[in-house]
Amino acid sequence: GEESSDADTSSDDDDDDGEEKAALSEHQASAGQETDVKQEPKEVEAVAHSSEPKEVEKSAQQPKDGPVRKPSQPAVFVPVDRMPEIQEARLRLPVLAEEQVIMEAVRENPCIVLCGETGSGKTTQMPQFLYEAGYASGKGIIGITEPRRVAAVSMSQRVAMEMNLPTQVVSYQIRYEGNVTTDTKIKFMTDGVLLKEIQKDFLLQHYSVIIIDEAHERSVYTDILIGLLSRIVPLRNKKGLPMKLIIMSATLRVEDFTDNKKLFPSPPPVIKVDARQFPVSIHFNKRTPMEDYVGEIFHKTCKIHRMLPPGGILVFLTGQAEVHDVCRRLRKAFPFRRSTTDTGEEEETFKDTRRFKKDKQKQAVALPRIHLDNYSALPVDEGDEDRLAGVDDDECGYEGCELDLGEDEGDPDEKADPSIPLYVLPLYSLLAPEQQAKVFQASPAGTRLCVVATNVAETSLTIPGIKYVVDCGRVKKRYYDRVTGVSSFKVSWTSQASANQRAGRSGRTEPGHCYRLFSSAVFGDFSEFSEAEITRRPVEDLVLQMKDLNIDKVVNFPFPTAPSGEALMAAEQLLVSLGALEEPPRTGRVKDIERAKLSCPVTPLGRAMASFPVAPRFAKMLALGRQQDCLPYVIAVVASMTVREIFEDLERPAASEDESSKLSQNKARLMQMRRLWAGQGPSLLLGDLMVLLGAVGACEYAGCTPQFCETNGLRYKAMVEIRRLRGQLTNAVNAVCSEGGVFVDSKMAPPTESQVICLRQILLAGLGDHLARRIREEEILDPKWKNGYKTPLLDDPVFIHPSSALFKKPPEFVVYQEVMETTKMYMRVVSAVEPEWIPQLLPQYCHYGPPLETPAPWLCPSTGTIRSHCTSTFYRVAWPLPAVEKA
Ligand code: CDP
Ligand code: MG
Numbered sequence: 001g002e003e004s005s006d007a008d009t010s011s012d013d014d015d016d017d018g019e020e021k022a023a024l025s026e027h028q029a030s031a032g033q034e035t036d037v038k039q040e041p042k043e044v045e046a047v048a049h050s051s052e053p054k055e056v057e058k059s060a061q062q063p064k065d066g067p068v069r070k071p072s073q074p075a076v077f078v079p080v081d082r083m084p085e086i087q088e089a090r091l092r093l094p095v096l097a098e099e100q101v102i103m104e105a106v107r108e109n110p111c112i113v114l115c116g117e118t119g120s121g122k123t124t125q126m127p128q129f130l131y132e133a134g135y136a137s138g139k140g141i142i143g144i145t146e147p148r149r150v151a152a153v154s155m156s157q158r159v160a161m162e163m164n165l166p167t168q169v170v171s172y173q174i175r176y177e178g179n180v181t182t183d184t185k186i187k188f189m190t191d192g193v194l195l196k197e198i199q200k201d202f203l204l205q206h207y208s209v210i211i212i213d214e215a216h217e218r219s220v221y222t223d224i225l226i227g228l229l230s231r232i233v234p235l236r237n238k239k240g241l242p243m244k245l246i247i248m249s250a251t252l253r254v255e256d257f258t259d260n261k262k263l264f265p266s267p268p269p270v271i272k273v274d275a276r277q278f279p280v281s282i283h284f285n286k287r288t289p290m291e292d293y294v295g296e297i298f299h300k301t302c303k304i305h306r307m308l309p310p311g312g313i314l315v316f317l318t319g320q321a322e323v324h325d326v327c328r329r330l331r332k333a334f335p336f337r338r339s340t341t342d343t344g345e346e347e348e349t350f351k352d353t354r355r356f357k358k359d360k361q362k363q364a365v366a367l368p369r370i371h372l373d374n375y376s377a378l379p380v381d382e383g384d385e386d387r388l389a390g391v392d393d394d395e396c397g398y399e400g401c402e403l404d405l406g407e408d409e410g411d412p413d414e415k416a417d418p419s420i421p422l423y424v425l426p427l428y429s430l431l432a433p434e435q436q437a438k439v440f441q442a443s444p445a446g447t448r449l450c451v452v453a454t455n456v457a458e459t460s461l462t463i464p465g466i467k468y469v470v471d472c473g474r475v476k477k478r479y480y481d482r483v484t485g486v487s488s489f490k491v492s493w494t495s496q497a498s499a500n501q502r503a504g505r506s507g508r509t510e511p512g513h514c515y516r517l518f519s520s521a522v523f524g525d526f527s528e529f530s531e532a533e534i535t536r537r538p539v540e541d542l543v544l545q546m547k548d549l550n551i552d553k554v555v556n557f558p559f560p561t562a563p564s565g566e567a568l569m570a571a572e573q574l575l576v577s578l579g580a581l582e583e584p585p586r587t588g589r590v591k592d593i594e595r596a597k598l599s600c601p602v603t604p605l606g607r608a609m610a611s612f613p614v615a616p617r618f619a620k621m622l623a624l625g626r627q628q629d630c631l632p633y634v635i636a637v638v639a640s641m642t643v644r645e646i647f648e649d650l651e652r653p654a655a656s657e658d659e660s661s662k663l664s665q666n667k668a669r670l671m672q673m674r675r676l677w678a679g680q681g682p683s684l685l686l687g688d689l690m691v692l693l694g695a696v697g698a699c700e701y702a703g704c705t706p707q708f709c710e711t712n713g714l715r716y717k718a719m720v721e722i723r724r725l726r727g728q729l730t731n732a733v734n735a736v737c738s739e740g741g742v743f744v745d746s747k748m749a750p751p752t753e754s755q756v757i758c759l760r761q762i763l764l765a766g767l768g769d770h771l772a773r774r775i776r777e778e779e780i781l782d783p784k785w786k787n788g789y790k791t792p793l794l795d796d797p798v799f800i801h802p803s804s805a806l807f808k809k810p811p812e813f814v815v816y817q818e819v820m821e822t823t824k825m826y827m828r829v830v831s832a833v834e835p836e837w838i839p840q841l842l843p844q845y846c847h848y849g850p851p852l853e854t855p856a857p858w859l860c861p862s863t864g865t866i867r868s869h870c871t872s873t874f875y876r877v878a879w880p881l882p883a884v885e886k887a
Pocket of ligand 1 (some may be wrong): 093116117118119120121122123124125154158239459460461463464
């Protein structure tokens with residue numbers, strides 16, 4: 001696929017492109033006054049003229065009505081040869097009844113909002129309407145963005161099937177894979193993929209229509225795409241390259257798009273499609289289980305299966321580990337033998353748990369976690385690994401429970417042998433596509449389907465035959481404290497809108513029932529709508545991506561929901577301190593300075609950083625990584641910091657006394673292994689950086705096998721991810737480096753002593769704002785402060801986590817990856833830095849004085865492969881720094 005990880009920074013050389021970006025920037029700056037979005041009516045003609053001869057005029061034999069003909073617009077109708085049964089099923093979809101209205105609105109308006117209940121046919125039919133109306137028969141193709149990879153893949157396959165066209169024509173592109181060809185006419189993709197394409201071609205000239213699907217989910221990239229397209233579409237039309245924008249949403253709040261003058265000066269028409277929804281009876285629980293809701297879900301599902309008439313069951317949980325837990329218990333309670341020809345994972349689960357474990361491990365190989373379209377790796381953040389922009393709902397994949405399936409027995413009551421077997425299927429974003437596809441296939445005759453899902457099944461996918469929904473009422477989200485930078489994953493209550501959406505999944509084909517694992521009083525306390533993701537995450541990665549698009553005044557950007565000014569300011573400051581943005585002037589009128597602080601242009605370093613699929617702090621490390629041949633090590637460290645946790649949890653509770661003594665023996669051995677990785681002698685004092693590097697190096701040297709990982713307490717899935725990411729980051733770095741590429745062998749030789757020093761300095765340069773100084777004896781105001789550290793942003797001290805290599809010998813200065821709040825404020829992934837490096841490498845934190853004499857081998861910020869320097873005080877640190885000699 002063309003939008004691989006290699007970012008194309010060369011587009012800056014393209015004058016036309018630059019001009020368009022500038023135009024957009026300008027246009028955007030004056031947003032709110034410009035109302036020039038009226039469209040020329042000639043665009044359908046343009047499409048028609050450029051179309052290929054294979055188009056035929058609509059004729060009487062066509063099975064259905066084509067677009068309404070207008071005198072000035074020749075009807076373009078591209079016939080689609082559907083199977084009769086498909087055509088019949090389509091005709092029952094609510095959107096089919098509105099096709100004429102919808103297509104007329106599309107013709108008359110540059111942008112429309114199409115709103116309809118999930119299952120009404122928006123995703124599968126809208127691309128087909130547009131295709132038949134000739135929107136893909138000229139130069140441009142039809143693009144559809146999905147916030148989830150699952151949906152992009154499965155919907156492209158479904159539409160290809162419905163249209164009886166090969167996947168070379170109806171294709172998909174997601175971060176790591178795709179089947180797009182030059183013949184592609186309809187392209188499903190994740191929103192992040194389209195964002196990357198905008199960076200290459202601002203006008204998206206390859207497309208005649210963009211459909212933004214699932215806009216109600218308000219994923220960060222969807223929001224930004226809508227903001228960008230609200231400007232790109234008028235610009236395209238002004239240039240005589242007509243383009244349409246279709247925003248599709250479930251029937252949730254759309255006012256953020258339509259009642260937003262900054263976004264659309266003249267509001268786009270909203271077309272509502274009524275779905276045939278059967279009544280759903282809602283059954284609230286009398287009490288609300290707070291502790292073991294997963295167990296309650298299991299019991300409730302068992303009960304439904306034993307006592308209620310036939311009909312599929314859809315269970316909503318918060319994450320992958322819970323899904324597996326419940327699947328396993330249900331399968332155990334209601335064993336179901338598949339035919340011998342079917343080697344699905346279900347059967348093996350029963351045969352042999354060890355085998356099941358291995359399957360999971362295999363699955364891990366197939367399921368990437370890091371994606372540019374899913375910026376989840378902020379050191380202080382959200383994750384999907386994708387880290388970050390956790391476009392996926394089940395980021396919990398990294399929380400370490402999936403390989404240790406405890407052996408708790410199901411309640412004996414639940415083992416009753418029901419007359420109908422239960423056919424249990426898991427569903428979550430990262431599940432292998434073949435496994436996901438099973439939910440759409442007919443379940444084996446004489447069984448009851450039970451899909452155990454994360455909220456991926458809430459809106460994007462419609463599972464046939466669901467009559468019962470069991471809703472835990474919760475959702476897993478990453479929380480981030482903007483002020484302190486402290487982050488945590490939390491399972492919290494969902495919103496009323498989401499809970500109702502989940503309930504609605506049961507009334508698609510007949511009246512349904514929704515069992516809620518919470519009381520109606522608790523429901524009353526839910527917020528009405530879920531917040532847009534952009535309001536609850538750090539935005540430095542987005543700000544950098546937008547600056548790379550030359551959108552300097554991010555505050556003026558027409559966000560459907562704007563992040564807070566505070567979050568934008570914090571992002572801008574961090575990016576300036578990393579050298580990704582130019583510094584604002586320090587002299588002049590206060591007002592001007594304040595304004596300039598929010599519109600710093602991107603630097604060449606910033607452009608390079610924007611092309612790396614990691615958070616800006618890590619991107620800075622990569623940009624500096626070529627010095628002293630450190631790059632392979634920097635890549636390994638960044639990759640291992642980006643996956644959430646590389647070690648198995650040594651503190652995990654034991655199931656029995658027996659296991660407990662085994663675990664504690666094991667723990668001692670694994671701790672020793674970590675100490676070995678941390679290095680010997682003086683390098684023992686360097687910290688977790690060395691542990692990460694040692695673990696990755698040793699694991700690769702041993703061939704990265706599941707056995708090696710198990711023996712050494714490493715999470716196999718994480719190690720496989722690291723390997724994949726190392727390859728990807730190597731390509732990304734090679735793409736921006738002018739002087740030849742680096743070759744990264746999966747096996748690394750240990751770094752030399754000087755490389756280690758260089759690496760530690762690179763870490764300091766990237767994590768500079770995560771610098772902490774040990775509290776001195778005389779500063780201790782409270783005995784609890786002992787061994788605590790001071791950081792610029794937190795009033796209270798933070799501590800080195802007991803799992804850190806530095807726990808027993810805390811150095812004076814450290815940098816940390818993130819602060820996680822558990823029983824205490826703990827710094828995770830802590831590495832020692834030398835005090836004398838600070839004024840040299842983080843001059844922006846220092847008050848005065850020239851750099852110290854440089855002990856070799858100095859990392860020199862200004863001679864890095866990519867220029868990077870920040871030489872002035874942009875913000876002041878709240879605590880004294882090491883003394884700097886005055887010249
Ligand atoms: O996008 P929206 O939620 O409005 O509906 P859709 O995804 O286009 O689905 C329309 C119908 O197609 C649903 O009622 C599904 O039953 C059916 N469908 C299916 O049977 N198999 C798929 N892989 C996708 C959709
Ligand atoms: Mg849909």
